[in-house]
Amino acid sequence: MRLEDYLEGVRTIAVSGHIRPDGDCIGSVLGIYNYIRTNYREIQIKAYLEPIPFDFEFLSGSDKLIRANRFDNTAFDLFICCDCGDLGRLGDSSVYFSNAKKTICIDHHETNGAFADVNYVFPEASSTCELVGQIIDRERIDKKTAECLYTGMVTDTGLFQYNCTHSSTMEFAGFLMDKGIDFSYIVDHVFFTKSIKQLQMLGVGITNSKTYLDGRIIASYVTADQMKKYDAAPKNMEGVVSTLRSVEGVELAFFMYPTEDGSYKVSSRSSTDRVDLSALALQYGGGGHKRAAGFSMDGTDPVLMIDELIDQVRPFFKEEA
Ligand SMILES: [Mn+2]
Known part of the structure; x- marks a missing residue:
């Protein structure tokens, strides 16, 4: 064309x-x-x-x-x-x-x-x-x-x-x-080049991170209070999920933060094709690519929402886990 x-x-x-x-x-x-x-x-x-x-x-x-x-x-x-x-x-x-x-x-x-x-x-x-x-x-x-x-x-x-x-x-x-x-x-x-707020949100995101399924998945979040403490906005969350994904042995990373409408915005990144993240995102009304996708989740407790996501992708890790 x-x-x-x-x-x-x-x-x-x-x-x-x-x-x-x-x-x-x-x-x-x-x-x-x-x-x-x-x-x-x-x-x-x-x-x-x-x-x-x-x-x-x-x-x-x-x-x-x-x-x-x-x-x-x-x-x-x-x-x-x-x-x-x-x-x-x-x-x-x-x-x-x-x-x-x-x-x-x-x-x-x-x-x-x-x-x-x-x-x-x-x-x-x-x-x-x-x-x-x-x-x-x-x-x-x-x-x-x-x-x-x-x-x-x-x-x-x-x-x-x-x-x-x-x-x-x-x-x-x-x-x-x-x-x-x-x-x-x-x-x-x-x-x-990062803004200071972006660096601080990266710090919080790293501190709150936890690994799952023998370290093959990592997930983290930032809470509304933590965003408030650093006067951070959603645009300051750039780069957190890819930093999480860079941990040795991690295939899949989730990162979430609250948005103004009361839901959580979830970013996901994968280094393999094991989980089709665009399909997962679609289930939550979001979109993206196989190895990088974003979507929103309703809820107030990010830890529970992460548990839900881990349950969603667990079957894809089963055969070797
Ligand atoms: Mn594009």
């Missing part, structure tokens, strides 16, 4: 991604935004996303992101949906999806239900950003677009570490490097 084939006669585009946008979502939305702005000056494009984490504000176009207004009935010629597996996850920008003359979805979520007119969906792909790189004209990628796409690939592959990283990923990353992007800055800024 080539994006160009869908741009004939198109005068207005809306591009958007999932709620609580992550690096791949932001990178793909802004990558397309910058690419269209650079190469198709006659097309009017608007990019809709919920507020993005501070870490990604260095990306070109981030100051042009607009929050969707669900009472706005603008009918765009084309709506491009990035990194989003279902309409519900589009949040308020689903109004533009519904009203658009044509819709395209570019995504790599296992749970994607092919809900757009045109679906460019490959669950085995490293990132939506890599998929964007396959449908746009590589020769016309400018530095701004390259920065966005590189950032998304780096975040979704955990610095080219996860098994969703393919030689095609490295090849495209190398191509983007040649566009003159500051890849050292991107990696340091997105991966290694």
Whole structure:
């Protein structure tokens, strides 16, 4: 598929991604935004996303992101949906999806239900950003677009570490490097620079952690009181679950923290395919990938909720346990 084939006669585009946008979502939305702005000056494009984490504000176009207004009935010629597996996850920008003359979805979520007119969906792909790189004209990628796409690939592959990283990923990353992007800055800024609150939440998460099933699962939580003590917000929980997962012998990690609506947000990471985490997340109304998924649980006691999750995955560990 080539994006160009869908741009004939198109005068207005809306591009958007999932709620609580992550690096791949932001990178793909802004990558397309910058690419269209650079190469198709006659097309009017608007990019809709919920507020993005501070870490990604260095990306070109981030100051042009607009929050969707669900009472706005603008009918765009084309709506491009990035990194989003279902309409519900589009949040308020689903109004533009519904009203658009044509819709395209570019995504790599296992749970994607092919809900757009045109679906460019490959669950085995490293990132939506890599998929964007396959449908746009590589020769016309400018530095701004390259920065966005590189950032998304780096975040979704955990610095080219996860098994969703393919030689095609490295090849495209190398191509983007040649566009003159500051890849050292991107990696340091997105991966290694932490806020003090993030560091403190990491400390609490590590302290509260406990292993299960002979150390093959690790789970932890942060309570509302602990968040209050450090004046921490959900955005300060970034990186806790992957640190838990890094413990020797651990295959599967769960981390949970309370959200404003009274439920707990659960993040899960696995280093194997033993448990399909996207399927587990789906049971709780969430989503994600086989080895990384998120969902919400209702309850007040995180220890009991962790017990429930351990019971859910225990059968998958049975044969060797
Ligand atoms: Mn993604």
